[in-house]
Amino acid sequence: MGRGIQNPLVGQTSWGRGISPLVRRGSSSTSSQAPEVALTCERYPVRRLPFSTVSEEDLATFERIIPRRVITDPEELEASNVDWLRTMRGCSKVLLKPRTSEEVSHILRYCHEKNLAVNTQGGNTGLVGGSVPVFDEIILSTALMNQVVSFQDISGILVCQAGCILEELSLYVEERDFIMPLDLGAKGSCHIGGNLATNAGGLRFLRYGSLRGTVLGLEVVLADGTILNCLTSLRKDNTGYDLKQLFIGSEGTLGVITAVSILCPPKPRAVNVAFLGCPGFAEVLQTFSTCKRMLGEILSAYEFMDAECMQLVRQHLHLTSPVQESPFYVLVETSGSKVEHDAEKLSSFLEHALGLRPGD
Numbered sequence: 001m002g003r004g005i006q007n008p009l010v011g012q013t014s015w016g017r018g019i020s021p022l023v024r025r026g027s028s029s030t031s032s033q034a035p036e037v038a039l040t041c042e043r044y045p046v047r048r049l050p051f052s053t054v055s056e057e058d059l060a061t062f063e064r065i066i067p068r069r070v071i072t073d074p075e076e077l078e079a080s081n082v083d084w085l086r087t088m089r090g091c092s093k094v095l096l097k098p099r100t101s102e103e104v105s106h107i108l109r110y111c112h113e114k115n116l117a118v119n120t121q122g123g124n125t126g127l128v129g130g131s132v133p134v135f136d137e138i139i140l141s142t143a144l145m146n147q148v149v150s151f152q153d154i155s156g157i158l159v160c161q162a163g164c165i166l167e168e169l170s171l172y173v174e175e176r177d178f179i180m181p182l183d184l185g186a187k188g189s190c191h192i193g194g195n196l197a198t199n200a201g202g203l204r205f206l207r208y209g210s211l212r213g214t215v216l217g218l219e220v221v222l223a224d225g226t227i228l229n230c231l232t233s234l235r236k237d238n239t240g241y242d243l244k245q246l247f248i249g250s251e252g253t254l255g256v257i258t259a260v261s262i263l264c265p266p267k268p269r270a271v272n273v274a275f276l277g278c279p280g281f282a283e284v285l286q287t288f289s290t291c292k293r294m295l296g297e298i299l300s301a302y303e304f305m306d307a308e309c310m311q312l313v314r315q316h317l318h319l320t321s322p323v324q325e326s327p328f329y330v331l332v333e334t335s336g337s338k339v340e341h342d343a344e345k346l347s348s349f350l351e352h353a354l355g356l357r358p359g360d
Helices: 056-065 074-081 101-114 166-174 192-197 281-298 307-317 339-354
Strands: 006-013 118-121 138-141 148-152 157-161 215-221 227-230 256-263 270-278 299-306 328-336
Touching (some): 157 166, 281 299
Antiparallel strands (some): 006 270, 215 256, 270 328
């Protein structure tokens, strides 16, 4: 064995039932052992803008719009006020749970008229505090907007509400021999609307690109309650301005995404995974270049971690490395339609990688 890539571990898996996440991500929650998180507005030099505060009259109006889905109990609000990492904390006094775009429209129109600040929240899996309020903003949750509207078996076009959980959508389309173009560690609790609002990249970016290319249409409610219906399922649409692109990655600053039309790729028939050790970061880059050149169209994912990450896995998850210790590690995934063809290409790549030398 040369001085390049070390001891690869190669395996086969079926899409959607392969290597399961080591930790199931979820929304923030409290426990009797967890210390209370300090308020964000007290930790950082932020200034509350001149918005109104929620009154009893406002709560009564919300109750008329969405009966029995207005949450004011402090214990129930706790999980929505604190981010997943438990580093950010808002002090919202009300959580609203609409089920339809029309209900979102009524809520935002009223808030706009009354000068009430709103913080939209999906699965609350973000790591930078963007999904929780800074002050006492009203939390507008999309958790109950979780219905699949339609799915076209021939084209693979899925139309669903923004509150659908990514993993549940994945299972839904996989039963129909398709996959979601997005996959990430928080899939068990993140919402597709939040994925779009943050323009999430995910593990399949290398193969299927960004959400900007796979999202065909959006339905969005603007701050004044206007419903913007750009929910087309037409792939080749060259009419006018592509308004949906303004909202992908806008993080709720321009409007609330309530529904999405997204193109799902066919489900691969063959999936292979290889895990390799690298002596340096230069070899990580070199291996990536070799992957693209030798694996071509079947390369679906390329992830790397360093020795410190592996140490954390051993320490906290009590797992051992499947390959010998190295400064860096890479995981290569291929997916395609022909088992023999893909296995042959991966084997050729591994034979080449094992003989790599710095500068080759």
